[in-house]
Amino acid sequence: MPTIRIALLFALLLLTSGLKSQTTKYHLLIGTYTSPGKSEGIYVYEFDGQTGDMTYKSKAIIESPSYFALTKDRKFVYSVTEGRGSKISALAFNSRTGELTFLNSQPSGSNGPTYISVDSKGKYVFAANYGGGSVTALPVEADGTLGVDIQDIKHEGSSIARKKPFVHSVIVSPDNKFVLTADLGTDKINIYRFRAKARPQALSAAVQPFVILDPGAGPRHLTFHPNKKFLYSVTEINSKVYAFNYKKGHLSPIQSVSMLPDGFTGPGHGADIHVSADGKFLYASTRSTLNEIAIFSIDQKTGMLSLISRQPSLGRSSRTFEIDPSGNWLLSTGQASNEIIVFKRDQQTGKLNPTGQKLQIDKPSFLRFVPID
Template sequence: MKQFTIISLFLFMASTAQEHYNLIVGTYTNACFSEGIYVYDFNLQTLEYQLKSHTDKVMNPSYFALDSEKEHLYSVNENGNESTLSAFRYDPQTGLLNLMNKVDSKGADPCYIINDDKNVISANYTGGTISVFPKKPDGSLADAVQVIEHKGSGPNEKRQEASHLHMVYFSPDHQYVFANDLGSDKIYIYHYHANGGTQTLLLKDEINLKKGSGPRHLVFSPKGNFVYVLQELDGTLSVLEWKKNQLHLIQETTVAPNLFNGINGAADIHMSQDGKFLYVTNRGDANTISVFKVSGNGTLNMIQQISTQGSAPRNFTLSPDDAYVLVANQNTNNIVIYSRNTKNGTLTDTGKRIDLCQPVCLVFDKVE
């Protein structure tokens, strides 16, 4: 009996420890008071949270990514022609982020960043460029070794006067980098050579999407055979099959509400781990999150659309257990927490909120 009690206590302690994650939040810092990046201790069972640490006066870390070892965090610093990328040393236990160095982004207003063991790659919105930065042995950033400038435009004169790179994304096999150009309604596909230096990215293909739609973000299905592309300007959601390293359009639907005549600002897109449900936020006049059921052939059917309980849901994330969805409402300075029905995919507002100046990037990290 005593042995059973000890084992039960051990299992309880282990399960309790696994409930805690770091929730790392990036913000804009020029509209209200913010120090940049905030790290919260977050309990997935109780939804309780507590601030562990924050950076000190980091400029507009509007998007960031952890490395695979969870030892470094790489952030954009969105600041027009003075934009930079920052490398931080990251301690999951304390949540501390210590700045290692900054480098010129080589393109105005970087808005997305990816990394692997060799490189950090940024999409620079206003500059219309993609920049490749090798990692130094200590994890800090070297200066850019490759900068790819894009030229293009679209029919929306206010938003598509030039190329605007909004995302870079590794293919599941890590052989390619996909790049969404909101300004020219294209997806660029690059061969990726990790040790390629000035030839790290070599253009393979470019895919034309609906004119004036403005491709912003994409996500792959778990099996890697479908790509879902969210288009910011008109709320189009495109489904493409990725087969034999080629993209083929199979469906176009929309995230806009029925009979909607307002302004769209489609923002972020994520899929459940089982690949059965897709989630999309829309800003503008809508301020909604939509839930789509994914069929066996990859096509989509909207099953729910609800308010984000705030304005400008720029970014969101699913919790590591897929039980919750956290939505960052930029203009109302809060993170709204929804419970997620893992069987039918629908969302319910828990009433839980995290108040923070202009939250725009959410990443969970398990505390071992």
């Protein structure tokens, strides 16, 4: 009897060890700029969550997929073509093998789509058209392809820094009822009511249609806190992080904090922003001449931010970054230096430590970790 128990215990240990090992590896999808340059589209690597190593798996050839979104069930990827094509493409994704298969594409509704999101039920895709100053709602068919009845909403206005709208990002609220856009050209965060059943007019102005940031702020990217109560925006022109209370499509300001060192006079060019999965830390990057990742602690009751440190991103033009699902790693894109830089993340302090690991890839622009089925 003891021998049987030992054998069963050993088998159980092997099984749990295998499961643990399996969950430490992820697909890493990388968006790039293809023209001019050597990149060809979206690249799929395997990321080892124990070592930080990356191994090439496959690619999908597509023009300048600088940003893409994945459905909640991980079956489909929707990508912008930011270059001359100005379109949105649908691709089937095999979350076991990492293979991407092109399905179809539709016009983005306006010029220069630079950001894309998909609602939690996979019914609609939303694109931020930077060049055209608009937000586009594209319906998704049952087979994952994009429908033809597109809604394109042109923004209006200007700011002291820009003479026309430049919509830089679009995200969906946690309850899937609202869509929010960051308009760099008008210094506004616009709020839309989202109703998928109202196709083809799925978006309409919310009761609070927008909030206005400081003149010349230039809001770029947005992110929600995991508790769904706070929204944060990183600004490109004045390089600040703006914090808001959020409730049912309504925003009220909390604070704004600078990402720049004291005495710094050059352009910061705020870029990307993310909150750790535990909600304790916020990370926001600058590019251009500074190239840093600012690290803030978050007051869990008020949403207020306190600067902890600034970590050099070690790459040029740190356009985006991503935290892996385990929370142990942060990867930053060096768009101008043609590399992805790996940092080990301390989950207790929030600080980042360079590992010396890099992936050489031409003009990387976006990263997304996906569990391997």
